Amino acid sequence: MQTERLLHSFHRIGVVGLRVIRQIKRDKRTIGLVIISPIILMVLLGYSLAGTMSGIGLGIVQLSQGTVQEGILEDLQSSDSFSLTYLASEDDADRLVSEGSLDGAVILGEDEIRLLLDGTSPQVASAIAAQVGIGMQQALSRILGGLENKISLQATLPSLTTYYVYGYDLEVKDSVGPALLGISIFFFTFLTTTISFLRERLLGTLEKVLASPLSKFELVSGYILGFLVIAFFQSATTFTILVLGFKVPMQGSLIAVLAVIMVVSAGALSFGAFLSNFARSEFQVIQFIPVVITPQIVLSGVWLPLQSIPEWLRPVAYIFPLTYSNHALRLILLKGASLTDVIYPDLVALTIFFVLTFLLAVRMLQRQEE
């Protein structure tokens, strides 16, 4: 009796499983996403994690042509990780690193090797410090190899000191925190908008609403207006947790943060409205996440600096809104940037993304069944 009951139970489990397989078999979009999403994710993660850094902008101020200094310079020149810019003075180096035009600078003084680093990007700062350290080590090894009096050499070796342009050394959470603000806003706004539009389509309200004096432009605009209010409260909550809870520095202007958040939200909203045209169920909307959100998180410089992404893949990062959102929010929170500082390229790029996706969303909203 017990065995029979168990067999019946297994049978019913099998019936449900078979139904699930049959349903998915007919859902070609989900099958496509299930196959393609992991491929995209693995490729992106694989290349990003396995790649070495390249394109780190490094300024060189050569005040001395001593053996150690030359050795360090040679080592930096032979490395593929750096894009070297030769500068006349330390003041130039300080200015360019402060502006963000360079990731760091090496001042090759006679008695002191000074590193000027941008503390807002710990991985890049570490890469510079590590390479200079290696260069110094190798130069010392070459010198020591041919010397009898090693003790007298020590007195003439330059010291290595590190200065952070922004005056402090940041933790990883401080560097990632501002980016997380942008990600959380983009992700949740995109998801809720896509599902909302889909629900309108499934309920039939979209059709009824479009068969009224309301235009498609007005519909999408109304959605953006409504969701921007939600996004404001959501970003206020996230921001408060980051700054008050996790003590992420807030050096810049609140207005600038708000402006970036609002433009990111608007872009996420219209992007969600656009993509909702391609989903027929909430299940399919969820499948969009690894295709739409994850590549942005991997490639926009949140966890890994852009310099660690292979050069052939790096241009892709510049089409993602999160790349600009991360950059702008880091500038504001960590470097004290104002609203005008983040207009170009960040706010301009985010606005272009918003306008393009808005137009696409309006265009794609179909009143008529073909």
Place this chain on the structure above:
Amino acid sequence: MEPKEPHVKGKHAVFGRGISKSFGQIPVLNDLAINIPKGVIYCLLGPNGSGKTTLIRALMGLVRLDAGRVYVLDEPLEKVNRVYAHLGYMPQQRPLYPDLTVQENLEFYAGLYGIRGQKRGERIKEVLAVVDLAETRDRITGNLSGGMYQRISLACTLVHDPELLLLDEPTVGIDPVTKQSFWEYFKHLTEKEGRTIIITTHIMEEADRCDIVGFMRAGKMMAESSPDELKNLAGLQTFLRLKVADPEKDAARLRNLGFRVEQEGEALVVPLPGPESLREVLSCQDLRPLSYKIVEPTLEQAFLKLAI
């Protein structure tokens, strides 16, 4: 089937010729013609799959036709969006926002049509009274019963006082008492306020209540006429069923008056050709009916007889 007259501006609510639409290889509307004058209740009648809903949706500009010349409120179909403010559409799906209250749903739909302020409040009150759901105003729509949901959907369709209503099976799932009040309201809208209503249904009894019936089958308009004209066309008449004590003698008496009489057991069946016929029969000398019943012909009988 060709319409009886050409499109005349101001006369037709809907006018169409050569309407065709296929979904893939499946023809749904097949060279259909339609002619709906203003101020009537027009019923699109037909079995499931005959193309009624597709036609309604096409008239709302929600389905792109493959062919056809159509005017809705004198606007060509390609520009039907110009008259959206005057159209009220109630699809089969009954689209409401389940998370909003009844009041909020009505406010939303009223707002889409530019109805604001005091007028909005008055209009909402009116339409809730029409559907007899004033007490549900503050209830969450998703929690309403199916019948109530349907009635609120109709209210949302009426809230902007449209000139032309397109209602896809509006009385499905409604109790008979409410159904009767709906029909009374529809009659009021057309006869007193000059509105035009297009209703789709597959129920003959409902079509019988309309001013004009357009019978569709397999995407074609098979007949388009008033219910009485269709019954006359089928040769159907109202008749009287009389129960009498002496059927043979009473049948003879009525035949002498010129009536055709058929005997069915103890009952006599007498067609009534005119409005005075009933009085003539009942005032027949020496006729003492035990009981009588007037039987009206139905649309179903007409269609069956016409083999449409």
